Amino acid sequence: MKTYQIPVSNTWWLKKKSYFFFVIREMTSLFVAGYCLFLLVFISKAAESQQAYTELLVSLKSPVSILLHLIFLAFILYHAITWFNLTPKIMVLHIGEEKIPDGLIAVSIYIGWLAVSLIILWIIFGG
């Protein structure tokens, strides 16, 4: 059986602000994948030699790199914040019969985010 499908215009997501931000949120995944590729380059240079690593750092000082990093940071922060804000809605936790309030889950996620960030900074720079 073939059901009737209401035709939807391909520009539906430009018609309403919330639709637009939904598509932007989904498109942040492109930046996530792009940064994965960059991490692979970074890892191979840092594993290769001091010279390869230094050359990479020099290119990271270029205006293009700074601009790209800022753009990626903006999109990936948008991903992170929308992701964390959705998590309490997906991850419904209970203590006994009581549902743990969304706000409490959200706060613990943000504290976890801060802790993870500090640990990574410590691994690379500290000690």
Add this chain to the structure above:
Amino acid sequence: MAQSKEPVIWMLFSAGGMISAMVFPVLLLITGFLLPFELAGDGTFERIHVALKHPLIKLILFFVISLPFFHWAHRFRFTLVDIGLKHVSLMITVCCYGGAILGSILTIIVLWNI
């Protein structure tokens, strides 16, 4: 009821989404600003170079890089279908998950060769 692969894909998607949200912002700060401009001191090469040889670090890096590839695959696939490419949805599915698998293989190769 037929067995669906959807739960597995969704697990990979959400694990990758969580990992990238947790660690990519700070990594962007580090690779984009702190390391090139030596804002947190110099001499980080030795530290990173040595750490990358550690099996546990490699294992962590494998998950940190490969799972976000699957996060991308899942999101990008549905976005392309949603914005009008429904007629080629099978090809999109193959390219997206195939891309994530290739990305993971590439990650293994890079980490293996250290």
